[in-house]
Amino acid sequence: MTREQAFKILKKYNQEEYHIKHALMVESIMKHFARIKNYEEEFWGNVGLLHDMDYEMYPMEHCKKASELLKQEGVEDNFIHAVCSHGYNICSDIKPEHEMEKVLYACDELAGIIASLINMRPSKNAQGMEVSTLKKKFKDKTFARGCNREIIKSGAEMLNMDLTELFEQAIKAIESDEEKINLEMKL
16 A cells, blocks of 8 residues: 555545644654664555544544454555554554554554644744653653553563653654644645
8 A cells, every 4th residue: 555545544534633643643653663673664654644544433443443444445454453453452452563563552642642742832843852851741640641651651661662762763753754744734
């Protein structure tokens, strides 16, 4: 599947700006990790782009409905497995096994915290965001309270990464793609 096809599927099931921007941020993080780990960027990015493709329309069937919808779209089983694994122990019993699935599991919730932090910054962007600031907000359970910190910690452990490195890489990804993400949101 091409990136254009994945984006078309995303837009077919998502209209809310928040969900689309979240998908673009997770795509960015996934592509960044694929690059530094020498994996195929487009595939990883597309998984990130479509990881929540069912959430807006089917929040109570999240990850279960994605499987059905992605099959209807002709998507490969390994892609579907990756998408559904990000809901492990929340709304799915599919455990992240591949490196890509572990990155997605760790970074989905983290992208939500980063987005909340961006929204409160005077610049309204990630440029120059400090890992120490993200760590501080991560520790504040009232900040972005819908983002599950235990999942982020568990994902980092799966990846054998400390939180500092995970945060640093996620910020780098968003900083480098932020202009592209914002442009795509305007379209």
